[in-house]
Amino acid sequence: MTTPRDLLIVSMDVPSERPVEQGDLSLALAGAExxxxxxxxxxxxxxxxVVPLPRRDTGDRLLDQAAASFDDRPPYESVADWLWRRGEGLAGAYIDALDAEGQLTGRRHRWMPARGDRKAPADTPARRAAAERWSSHDPxxxxxxxAVGIETEPGAPLTAPDDDALVTxxxxxxxxxxxxxxxRQRRRIESAAFDNIWRAP
Structure with missing residues:
Protein backbone atom coordinates (compact mmCIF):
# COMPACT_ATOMS: atom_id res chain seq x y z
CA MET A 1 0.00 0.00 0.00
CA THR A 2 1.02 3.59 -0.55
CA THR A 3 1.10 6.49 1.89
CA PRO A 4 -2.06 8.09 0.42
CA ARG A 5 -3.98 4.83 0.75
CA ASP A 6 -2.73 4.36 4.31
CA LEU A 7 -3.71 7.94 5.13
CA LEU A 8 -7.20 7.49 3.72
CA ILE A 9 -7.74 4.34 5.79
CA VAL A 10 -6.43 6.08 8.92
CA SER A 11 -8.76 9.03 8.29
CA MET A 12 -11.71 6.63 8.25
CA ASP A 13 -10.61 4.48 11.19
CA VAL A 14 -9.16 6.88 13.76
CA PRO A 15 -11.59 9.11 15.69
CA SER A 16 -11.04 12.85 15.45
CA GLU A 17 -12.44 15.79 17.41
CA ARG A 18 -14.08 17.20 14.30
CA PRO A 19 -15.14 15.62 11.01
CA VAL A 20 -12.36 15.47 8.45
CA GLU A 21 -13.04 17.99 5.71
CA GLN A 22 -12.79 16.41 2.27
CA GLY A 23 -10.86 19.39 0.88
CA ASP A 24 -8.31 19.11 3.69
CA LEU A 25 -7.96 15.40 3.08
CA SER A 26 -7.48 15.93 -0.65
CA LEU A 27 -4.57 18.29 0.03
CA ALA A 28 -3.05 15.84 2.52
CA LEU A 29 -3.41 12.97 0.03
CA ALA A 30 -1.55 15.02 -2.58
CA GLY A 31 1.16 15.59 0.02
CA ALA A 32 1.25 11.85 0.70
CA GLU A 33 1.67 11.19 -3.02
CA VAL A 50 9.13 20.06 -7.45
CA VAL A 51 11.71 18.77 -9.93
CA PRO A 52 10.56 15.69 -11.86
CA LEU A 53 13.14 12.97 -12.33
CA PRO A 54 13.22 10.26 -15.03
CA ARG A 55 9.87 8.49 -14.99
CA ARG A 56 9.50 5.04 -13.54
CA ASP A 57 6.27 3.18 -12.92
CA THR A 58 5.39 2.88 -9.26
CA GLY A 59 2.90 0.05 -9.72
CA ASP A 60 0.11 2.29 -8.44
CA ARG A 61 -2.18 3.98 -10.98
CA LEU A 62 -2.88 7.09 -8.93
CA LEU A 63 0.77 7.59 -8.00
CA ASP A 64 1.74 7.23 -11.65
CA GLN A 65 -0.88 9.86 -12.51
CA ALA A 66 0.61 12.14 -9.87
CA ALA A 67 4.11 11.72 -11.30
CA ALA A 68 2.81 12.42 -14.80
CA SER A 69 1.24 15.67 -13.60
CA PHE A 70 4.54 17.34 -12.64
CA ASP A 71 5.52 20.46 -14.56
CA ASP A 72 8.68 19.37 -16.37
CA ARG A 73 9.84 22.84 -17.43
CA PRO A 74 12.01 25.17 -15.34
CA PRO A 75 11.48 26.99 -13.04
CA TYR A 76 9.11 24.11 -12.19
CA GLU A 77 6.09 24.29 -9.91
CA SER A 78 6.13 25.09 -6.22
CA VAL A 79 5.07 22.38 -3.79
CA ALA A 80 2.10 24.53 -2.76
CA ASP A 81 0.89 25.12 -6.32
CA TRP A 82 1.21 21.42 -7.13
CA LEU A 83 -0.70 20.40 -3.99
CA TRP A 84 -3.60 22.70 -4.86
CA ARG A 85 -3.71 21.54 -8.46
CA ARG A 86 -3.25 17.83 -7.81
CA GLY A 87 -5.44 17.83 -4.71
CA GLU A 88 -8.63 18.90 -6.44
CA GLY A 89 -11.12 16.06 -5.94
CA LEU A 90 -8.34 13.65 -4.92
CA ALA A 91 -10.13 12.22 -1.88
CA GLY A 92 -12.98 11.06 -4.11
CA ALA A 93 -10.52 9.44 -6.53
CA TYR A 94 -8.89 7.44 -3.73
CA ILE A 95 -12.22 6.45 -2.24
CA ASP A 96 -13.32 5.13 -5.63
CA ALA A 97 -10.03 3.29 -6.13
CA LEU A 98 -10.18 1.53 -2.75
CA ASP A 99 -13.84 0.75 -3.28
CA ALA A 100 -13.13 -0.83 -6.67
CA GLU A 101 -10.37 -2.95 -5.11
CA GLY A 102 -12.69 -4.28 -2.40
CA GLN A 103 -10.86 -2.37 0.35
CA LEU A 104 -14.09 -0.70 1.53
CA THR A 105 -17.28 -2.22 2.79
CA GLY A 106 -20.72 -1.18 4.01
CA ARG A 107 -22.00 2.33 3.54
CA ARG A 108 -19.97 5.39 2.62
CA HIS A 109 -18.15 7.16 5.44
CA ARG A 110 -19.72 10.27 7.00
CA TRP A 111 -17.66 12.76 4.98
CA MET A 112 -17.72 10.89 1.70
CA PRO A 113 -19.55 12.27 -1.30
CA ALA A 114 -23.29 11.77 -1.16
CA ARG A 115 -23.36 9.42 -4.12
CA GLY A 116 -23.64 5.77 -3.15
CA ASP A 117 -23.82 4.29 0.31
CA ARG A 118 -21.67 4.86 3.36
CA LYS A 119 -18.38 2.94 3.27
CA ALA A 120 -15.72 1.98 5.80
CA PRO A 121 -12.42 0.09 5.49
CA ALA A 122 -12.84 -3.65 5.12
CA ASP A 123 -10.87 -5.99 7.37
CA THR A 124 -8.02 -6.55 4.92
CA PRO A 125 -4.22 -6.81 5.11
CA ALA A 126 -4.10 -3.23 3.77
CA ARG A 127 -6.17 -1.97 6.68
CA ARG A 128 -4.03 -3.84 9.19
CA ALA A 129 -0.85 -2.48 7.58
CA ALA A 130 -2.21 1.08 7.76
CA ALA A 131 -3.13 0.56 11.42
CA GLU A 132 0.35 -0.76 12.17
CA ARG A 133 1.95 2.22 10.45
CA TRP A 134 -0.27 4.55 12.47
CA SER A 135 0.44 2.83 15.79
CA SER A 136 4.18 2.97 15.08
CA HIS A 137 3.90 6.79 14.89
CA ASP A 138 5.29 6.97 11.37
CA PRO A 139 6.23 10.68 11.11
CA ALA A 147 -2.83 18.48 9.36
CA VAL A 148 -6.42 17.32 8.83
CA GLY A 149 -7.25 17.19 12.55
CA ILE A 150 -6.46 13.57 13.40
CA GLU A 151 -4.18 13.47 16.44
CA THR A 152 -2.20 10.59 17.85
CA GLU A 153 -3.18 9.41 21.32
CA PRO A 154 -2.23 11.73 24.22
CA GLY A 155 1.44 11.49 25.09
CA ALA A 156 2.38 9.84 21.79
CA PRO A 157 5.40 11.37 20.08
CA LEU A 158 4.94 13.50 16.96
CA THR A 159 8.36 13.66 15.40
CA ALA A 160 9.48 15.35 12.21
CA PRO A 161 10.86 13.20 9.38
CA ASP A 162 14.64 13.09 9.14
CA ASP A 163 14.48 14.23 5.52
CA ASP A 164 14.35 17.97 4.76
CA ALA A 165 12.25 17.42 1.63
CA LEU A 166 9.59 15.58 3.63
CA VAL A 167 9.62 18.32 6.27
CA THR A 168 8.95 20.82 3.46
CA ARG A 184 -14.18 28.56 4.59
CA GLN A 185 -14.33 30.91 7.57
CA ARG A 186 -14.48 33.95 5.29
CA ARG A 187 -17.29 32.42 3.28
CA ARG A 188 -19.23 31.61 6.44
CA ILE A 189 -18.86 35.20 7.65
CA GLU A 190 -19.91 36.59 4.26
CA SER A 191 -22.88 34.24 4.13
CA ALA A 192 -23.98 35.22 7.65
CA ALA A 193 -23.64 38.91 6.79
CA PHE A 194 -25.69 38.41 3.63
CA ASP A 195 -28.41 36.60 5.59
CA ASN A 196 -28.50 39.41 8.16
CA ILE A 197 -29.06 41.99 5.41
CA TRP A 198 -32.15 40.15 4.18
CA ARG A 199 -33.46 39.60 7.70
CA ALA A 200 -33.06 43.23 8.70
CA PRO A 201 -36.37 45.13 8.98
Missing amino acids: LADLLAAGAAGLDGDR VIAGLAA VLATVNDAVTELEAV
Whole structure:
Protein backbone atom coordinates (compact mmCIF):
# COMPACT_ATOMS: atom_id res chain seq x y z
CA MET A 1 0.00 0.00 0.00
CA THR A 2 1.02 3.59 -0.55
CA THR A 3 1.10 6.49 1.89
CA PRO A 4 -2.06 8.09 0.42
CA ARG A 5 -3.98 4.83 0.75
CA ASP A 6 -2.73 4.36 4.31
CA LEU A 7 -3.71 7.94 5.13
CA LEU A 8 -7.20 7.49 3.72
CA ILE A 9 -7.74 4.34 5.79
CA VAL A 10 -6.43 6.08 8.92
CA SER A 11 -8.76 9.03 8.29
CA MET A 12 -11.71 6.63 8.25
CA ASP A 13 -10.61 4.48 11.19
CA VAL A 14 -9.16 6.88 13.76
CA PRO A 15 -11.59 9.11 15.69
CA SER A 16 -11.04 12.85 15.45
CA GLU A 17 -12.44 15.79 17.41
CA ARG A 18 -14.08 17.20 14.30
CA PRO A 19 -15.14 15.62 11.01
CA VAL A 20 -12.36 15.47 8.45
CA GLU A 21 -13.04 17.99 5.71
CA GLN A 22 -12.79 16.41 2.27
CA GLY A 23 -10.86 19.39 0.88
CA ASP A 24 -8.31 19.11 3.69
CA LEU A 25 -7.96 15.40 3.08
CA SER A 26 -7.48 15.93 -0.65
CA LEU A 27 -4.57 18.29 0.03
CA ALA A 28 -3.05 15.84 2.52
CA LEU A 29 -3.41 12.97 0.03
CA ALA A 30 -1.55 15.02 -2.58
CA GLY A 31 1.16 15.59 0.02
CA ALA A 32 1.25 11.85 0.70
CA GLU A 33 1.67 11.19 -3.02
CA LEU A 34 4.55 13.64 -3.21
CA ALA A 35 6.19 12.03 -0.18
CA ASP A 36 6.03 8.61 -1.87
CA LEU A 37 7.31 9.97 -5.19
CA LEU A 38 10.24 11.65 -3.45
CA ALA A 39 11.05 8.38 -1.70
CA ALA A 40 10.79 6.49 -4.99
CA GLY A 41 13.20 8.84 -6.74
CA ALA A 42 10.51 10.02 -9.15
CA ALA A 43 10.93 13.64 -8.03
CA GLY A 44 13.17 15.88 -6.01
CA LEU A 45 12.88 19.29 -4.42
CA ASP A 46 14.93 22.33 -5.33
CA GLY A 47 14.01 24.62 -2.47
CA ASP A 48 10.22 24.62 -2.67
CA ARG A 49 10.10 23.56 -6.33
CA VAL A 50 9.13 20.06 -7.45
CA VAL A 51 11.71 18.77 -9.93
CA PRO A 52 10.56 15.69 -11.86
CA LEU A 53 13.14 12.97 -12.33
CA PRO A 54 13.22 10.26 -15.03
CA ARG A 55 9.87 8.49 -14.99
CA ARG A 56 9.50 5.04 -13.54
CA ASP A 57 6.27 3.18 -12.92
CA THR A 58 5.39 2.88 -9.26
CA GLY A 59 2.90 0.05 -9.72
CA ASP A 60 0.11 2.29 -8.44
CA ARG A 61 -2.18 3.98 -10.98
CA LEU A 62 -2.88 7.09 -8.93
CA LEU A 63 0.77 7.59 -8.00
CA ASP A 64 1.74 7.23 -11.65
CA GLN A 65 -0.88 9.86 -12.51
CA ALA A 66 0.61 12.14 -9.87
CA ALA A 67 4.11 11.72 -11.30
CA ALA A 68 2.81 12.42 -14.80
CA SER A 69 1.24 15.67 -13.60
CA PHE A 70 4.54 17.34 -12.64
CA ASP A 71 5.52 20.46 -14.56
CA ASP A 72 8.68 19.37 -16.37
CA ARG A 73 9.84 22.84 -17.43
CA PRO A 74 12.01 25.17 -15.34
CA PRO A 75 11.48 26.99 -13.04
CA TYR A 76 9.11 24.11 -12.19
CA GLU A 77 6.09 24.29 -9.91
CA SER A 78 6.13 25.09 -6.22
CA VAL A 79 5.07 22.38 -3.79
CA ALA A 80 2.10 24.53 -2.76
CA ASP A 81 0.89 25.12 -6.32
CA TRP A 82 1.21 21.42 -7.13
CA LEU A 83 -0.70 20.40 -3.99
CA TRP A 84 -3.60 22.70 -4.86
CA ARG A 85 -3.71 21.54 -8.46
CA ARG A 86 -3.25 17.83 -7.81
CA GLY A 87 -5.44 17.83 -4.71
CA GLU A 88 -8.63 18.90 -6.44
CA GLY A 89 -11.12 16.06 -5.94
CA LEU A 90 -8.34 13.65 -4.92
CA ALA A 91 -10.13 12.22 -1.88
CA GLY A 92 -12.98 11.06 -4.11
CA ALA A 93 -10.52 9.44 -6.53
CA TYR A 94 -8.89 7.44 -3.73
CA ILE A 95 -12.22 6.45 -2.24
CA ASP A 96 -13.32 5.13 -5.63
CA ALA A 97 -10.03 3.29 -6.13
CA LEU A 98 -10.18 1.53 -2.75
CA ASP A 99 -13.84 0.75 -3.28
CA ALA A 100 -13.13 -0.83 -6.67
CA GLU A 101 -10.37 -2.95 -5.11
CA GLY A 102 -12.69 -4.28 -2.40
CA GLN A 103 -10.86 -2.37 0.35
CA LEU A 104 -14.09 -0.70 1.53
CA THR A 105 -17.28 -2.22 2.79
CA GLY A 106 -20.72 -1.18 4.01
CA ARG A 107 -22.00 2.33 3.54
CA ARG A 108 -19.97 5.39 2.62
CA HIS A 109 -18.15 7.16 5.44
CA ARG A 110 -19.72 10.27 7.00
CA TRP A 111 -17.66 12.76 4.98
CA MET A 112 -17.72 10.89 1.70
CA PRO A 113 -19.55 12.27 -1.30
CA ALA A 114 -23.29 11.77 -1.16
CA ARG A 115 -23.36 9.42 -4.12
CA GLY A 116 -23.64 5.77 -3.15
CA ASP A 117 -23.82 4.29 0.31
CA ARG A 118 -21.67 4.86 3.36
CA LYS A 119 -18.38 2.94 3.27
CA ALA A 120 -15.72 1.98 5.80
CA PRO A 121 -12.42 0.09 5.49
CA ALA A 122 -12.84 -3.65 5.12
CA ASP A 123 -10.87 -5.99 7.37
CA THR A 124 -8.02 -6.55 4.92
CA PRO A 125 -4.22 -6.81 5.11
CA ALA A 126 -4.10 -3.23 3.77
CA ARG A 127 -6.17 -1.97 6.68
CA ARG A 128 -4.03 -3.84 9.19
CA ALA A 129 -0.85 -2.48 7.58
CA ALA A 130 -2.21 1.08 7.76
CA ALA A 131 -3.13 0.56 11.42
CA GLU A 132 0.35 -0.76 12.17
CA ARG A 133 1.95 2.22 10.45
CA TRP A 134 -0.27 4.55 12.47
CA SER A 135 0.44 2.83 15.79
CA SER A 136 4.18 2.97 15.08
CA HIS A 137 3.90 6.79 14.89
CA ASP A 138 5.29 6.97 11.37
CA PRO A 139 6.23 10.68 11.11
CA VAL A 140 4.83 11.17 7.61
CA ILE A 141 1.45 9.58 8.32
CA ALA A 142 1.24 11.24 11.73
CA GLY A 143 2.14 14.65 10.31
CA LEU A 144 -0.35 14.44 7.44
CA ALA A 145 -3.07 13.16 9.75
CA ALA A 146 -2.43 15.99 12.21
CA ALA A 147 -2.83 18.48 9.36
CA VAL A 148 -6.42 17.32 8.83
CA GLY A 149 -7.25 17.19 12.55
CA ILE A 150 -6.46 13.57 13.40
CA GLU A 151 -4.18 13.47 16.44
CA THR A 152 -2.20 10.59 17.85
CA GLU A 153 -3.18 9.41 21.32
CA PRO A 154 -2.23 11.73 24.22
CA GLY A 155 1.44 11.49 25.09
CA ALA A 156 2.38 9.84 21.79
CA PRO A 157 5.40 11.37 20.08
CA LEU A 158 4.94 13.50 16.96
CA THR A 159 8.36 13.66 15.40
CA ALA A 160 9.48 15.35 12.21
CA PRO A 161 10.86 13.20 9.38
CA ASP A 162 14.64 13.09 9.14
CA ASP A 163 14.48 14.23 5.52
CA ASP A 164 14.35 17.97 4.76
CA ALA A 165 12.25 17.42 1.63
CA LEU A 166 9.59 15.58 3.63
CA VAL A 167 9.62 18.32 6.27
CA THR A 168 8.95 20.82 3.46
CA VAL A 169 6.05 18.74 2.15
CA LEU A 170 4.44 18.40 5.58
CA ALA A 171 4.84 22.10 6.33
CA THR A 172 3.32 23.02 2.97
CA VAL A 173 0.35 20.71 3.52
CA ASN A 174 -0.24 22.34 6.91
CA ASP A 175 -0.09 25.80 5.36
CA ALA A 176 -2.49 24.81 2.56
CA VAL A 177 -5.02 23.29 4.98
CA THR A 178 -4.82 26.43 7.15
CA GLU A 179 -5.41 28.57 4.07
CA LEU A 180 -8.38 26.47 3.03
CA GLU A 181 -9.92 26.80 6.50
CA ALA A 182 -9.46 30.57 6.32
CA VAL A 183 -11.35 30.58 3.02
CA ARG A 184 -14.18 28.56 4.59
CA GLN A 185 -14.33 30.91 7.57
CA ARG A 186 -14.48 33.95 5.29
CA ARG A 187 -17.29 32.42 3.28
CA ARG A 188 -19.23 31.61 6.44
CA ILE A 189 -18.86 35.20 7.65
CA GLU A 190 -19.91 36.59 4.26
CA SER A 191 -22.88 34.24 4.13
CA ALA A 192 -23.98 35.22 7.65
CA ALA A 193 -23.64 38.91 6.79
CA PHE A 194 -25.69 38.41 3.63
CA ASP A 195 -28.41 36.60 5.59
CA ASN A 196 -28.50 39.41 8.16
CA ILE A 197 -29.06 41.99 5.41
CA TRP A 198 -32.15 40.15 4.18
CA ARG A 199 -33.46 39.60 7.70
CA ALA A 200 -33.06 43.23 8.70
CA PRO A 201 -36.37 45.13 8.98
